[in-house]
Amino acid sequence: MIDFRDVDQAKPYKLFKELYKIAVLENQKNVEAISISTFNSEKSEVDSRFVNIKLLKGAEFIFFSNYKSPKSEAFKLHPQITALFYWSAIDVQIRIKAKIKKTPASFNDEYFKKRSKHKNALAISSNQSQFVQSYEDVVNKYNEVLETENLLKCPNFWGGFAFTPYYFEFWKGHESRINKRDVYQLNGTNWDHKIIQP
């Protein structure tokens, strides 16, 4: 579930919150899951993966990950992403284009302390996306960390990413196939609203 904190009052954020509530009422599974697409300019490669949004704080969507992972490398090289929610229970897609950055170390430290020790053991033990000899090695390393490490201390290679949208597209499926698409685009400090064709 997403934790909403002092959410921006602009129209697209209000709409996001309203749709999120309806999706939860309709029992949407993985309602916080979002696909994040990146561009790695060194490899000239686009990539995507799901993450879980944990917080919407002001105008920032926040998730947590490994700072040495491939996605983190891509954010460094090209700090712009495109992200997608799809809530099948209400047939809504939300497309977001945004600028992304790391959250402050003090924020990561606080957040880490409040997580379960099992989650933290995995965060500490995993060199995310690096090759390993076997799955057994992954499990052994996890168990070793669980026994021996301080599980309240956030490692410097783990933390949050916050992305701030400059573009939202709300796509609402319609049984007639005449689907509705509302675009909100940031223009200075204002959000311009347009309808686009299905």
Ligand SMILES: Cc1cc2nc3c(=O)[nH]c(=O)nc-3n(C[C@H](O)[C@H](O)[C@H](O)COP(=O)(O)O)c2cc1C
């Ligand atoms: C529903 C779902 C939620 C996920 N949430 C996260 C997350 O919050 N943070 C994370 O690092 N990986 C998460 N993952 C795993 C990522 O999709 C991905 O495998 C991992 O972050 C490595 O990505 P990278 O190699 O592109 O850096 C999630 C996967 C799924 C299917």
